[in-house]
Amino acid sequence: MDLRYALALMGSPINVFGRSDATLAAEAQQRLKSSIAFGLPYLDGGITVRPVQILHELAVATRFAYAPDVFEVYRYWALMRYVGGFDRTKAMPPALTLSAAARKVRGHQRAIMSEEFGVGMSVVLARRWFEHTFPGLVMDTVDVDVAIASGMVDKPKGRRADFVLSATAPGARRMSAHGVLESKGATRSDKHARDIPAGAGQVEATTIQGKAVPGIVGGVLAGAELRYAAVGVQPLHSGGPVDLGEVGRLDGGTRVAKQVDASRAATDVFGTVLARYAEIADVPELFLRLAPARLRAQRRPTGRRGQAAQEVVNQVVYTGTRSRVPLPGGEMEAFLGVDRELIGALWEGDFATINRVRARPSRRGDVTAPAPDAQAARDEIVSTSTPATALVLRALRD
Structure with missing residues (x-):
């Protein structure tokens, strides 16, 4: 495949x-004790997404x-190899599928690829679920192990979900945990069929401060074809999002204990976000x-973990590495x-600007058009769909 x-x-x-x-939800329901599994009509049948x-x-x-x-940073940038992992079907309308090269990957590497595709696609799906369920809020993903360490998530006896989905109230310093996400990736259809019910059980088992x-x-099936499955899980007895409290001063946590109104869990989790x-910048x-x-x-x-650089995307300056x-x-x-x-606001501890920059509507959209000049050249693509960040992939001319 040409670059x-x-x-x-x-x-x-x-x-x-x-x-x-409903059929998928019924299968997931069999693994639940105190929750209801349900289908998500806006995700049923398929979605339109840019693979970037x-x-x-x-x-x-x-x-x-x-x-x-050094080794881990190399592995992180190696995620970009998945640029060659996608292709489109010849049928009309075309659908996303694995490239011929990706289908040749075997064994452990194939399992890793499916799991990583599963994480990326599951967050895309979760963002749509979040925007539909909690409109106007900016979703953050927090690794559940980090959340357990902060005291926000209770450590379950069995397996747990992968991410906590949290948000801060618009214009405020108050933080809430709105839900959890379990991501799955499989290379075989039989495992893919088992993944969603199992994942529903993991969602149910993950509680936040006892709630x-x-x-x-x-879940993503990265086999001969590429497709996803998803269900929502709603506890029978739930008061909705869990209020984590007020976010304290973000200076490494040294002053939080002096603030009576500050919540250690909220401060630690938002500080992690x-x-x-x-770290990306x-x-x-500042980290x-x-x-x-x-x-x-x-x-x-x-x-430093890469070549320090800046990019201008839609008149917004981004700082990071390439x-x-x-x-x-x-x-x-x-x-x-x-x-x-956003980086300047983080240095200043300016919550109003932090929330405003992260909540810009253009950042929350599922489909972001490439830069006008890149459409013609077809040698550069841009994604700004994850709040306040930009991913730019560019083919360098000889």
Whole structure:
């Protein structure tokens, strides 16, 4: 597959087949004790998505899954290899499928690929569920292990969901946990069929400060075809989102205890969300300022993780890092960065600006058009669908 063909495909809106119906919900219901599984009509049949958005969501959601050392940073940028993992069917209208090269991957590497596709696609689905269920709020994904360490999530006896879906109230410092997400990836249809019921049980088992919350299970089948399945899970006895309290000053947590109204869980979780922006922008000093103590100890910066760079997308300046990947047909440059205005607001602790920048409607859309000049050249694609961040993939000219 030629690099420019791959980029053109990644930047084009295309249908992904999927289901979220009553039959699937009935299958998931068998694994639930105190919740109701239900189909999501707006996800049933398929959705239109630009594949670059799947890669963008994967890169942001899994940032803290990679340690800040040479080997792990290399693995993180290696996610960009999935640019060549997609193709389209010849049928009309075309649908997203795996490329011939991706279908040749076997064994453990194939399982890893399906799991990572599952994370990226599940976050895309969860964002649509969140916007439909909690309109006007900006969804954040928080790794459930981080949430357990903060005391927000109760540690279940069995398996748990992958992410907490949280949000801050518009114009305020108050934070709530609105639900959880379990992502699944499979290479065989039989496992894909079992994944959704199993995932529903994991959603039910994940409680926040002793309270059950709603959630979504998203699973991807990356076999001979590419498709998804999803169901919603609603507890029978739930008061809705769990109020985590007021976010304290974000200076590494050293002053939170002095604030009577501040919540340690809310401060730690929101600090983790914001510290992820600092790490993506590669500003170590800001990361140390924002991250809660446990995260600072785990991820103490050891130096820059890429070539520092800036990109201007739709008149917005993003600061971050870029890396180059040699591929058939040329060299690809990948940039991942954060809105520069947000970085300034994080330094100032300006919550009003933090919330305003992250809540810009254009950032929450599912489909973002490429830059006008890139449409003609077909050598650059852009995604800004994850709040306040941008992923730019560019084919370098010889």
